[in-house]
Amino acid sequence: MQGSLNLSGRAATVKLRVAARNLPPGASVTVTDVMLQPGGAASGWIPHTTELPWAAGMTGDDVGGGGPVYWDEILGKPSQFPPMSHTHSIAQVSGLQAALDGKQAAGDYATNAALSSGLAGKANTSHTHSAAQTTSGVFALARIPTMDTAHIADASVTSPKLSSELANRLSVIESDLAVTSGLVTLTDTANFAAYAAGQEPRAVKKAGFVTITGAMRLLTAGYIDSGAGRVFGKLPAGMEPGGNTTLAFVSQASNNDRFSLLVTADGRVGASRYGPASSPVNAWLNIGITYQQVVT
Secondary structure, eight states: OOOOOOOTTOOOOOOOOOOOOSOOTTOOOOOOOOOOOOTTOSSOSOOGGGOOOOOOSOOTTTTTOOSOOOGGGOTTOOSOOOOOOOOOOGGGSTTHHHHHHTSOOSSOOOOHHHHHHHHTTOOOSSOOOOGGGOOSSOOOGGGSOOOOGGGSGGGOOOOHHHHHHHHHHHHHHHHHHSOEEEEOEESOTTTEEESSTTOSOEEEEETTEEEEEEEEEESSTTOOOSTTOEEEEEOOTTOOOOTTSOEEEEEEBGGGOEEEEEEOTTSEEEEEEOSSSOOOTTOEEEEEEEEEOOOO
8 A cells, every 4th residue: 555644743543444345256456464654754664573463353432533624634625615505495594584584575665765756845734824924815704803993093094905896896885976967858749848948857877766858749639648648758768767667647737738758668768648627739748757767
């Protein structure tokens, strides 16, 4: 047997195992002795007298070698030991399943930064606004408090909405107080005429009241009859009594005659004989009545 054994100067127990392979049937191998030669010596083999104690055969202690093996005594070992690619199940990693159970389920979730950015500048569900922040829309009347004179300094209203409303109201009042007038248009000139120049029937309107004055003369004797009477003119537009009835006013005529002055809801003016006598040609009819218009 020949070989090398590096003991690095340490005391050691050397065990050699001899194995024979591919021997013919019935063959045997006998090992009589083992001699060691110092690696650095040039004198040759150690004499037989220095033969090591020898124990033939193998025992259980011999299997697998014996004693510690030092790292620097291992020959041909690699310089690096990179890990091989491999996997582990969840059960093989201590505590992994419990850690996974405490995690959020997979999904599309906003981060804290995204939530803070998205909610920045948003109002709370319950919040209020000052009057200055309300610049459009219409408040329910129930939400607008009643304004008394104590809230109006020197009768000067600065709110644009209130100023506009007051202006509209004043316009209506001024329109009602304005005086308008116009002549009654004669529609039956064959039977009626103004009694004299300057006495043409005229209507004057103020604050919803209409007054008709003037004098007429009859061109056809006995033309005014009783009942429905005769229409002789039309009021100016906007001075109609309104409603749905005909107004009747008793007026004086010449020759002690009396008649009813009739004004229909749509503004037609006429006369109906009230007394027993029949009016002759040029008999005059005095007109002087006032009525209030019906607001619808």
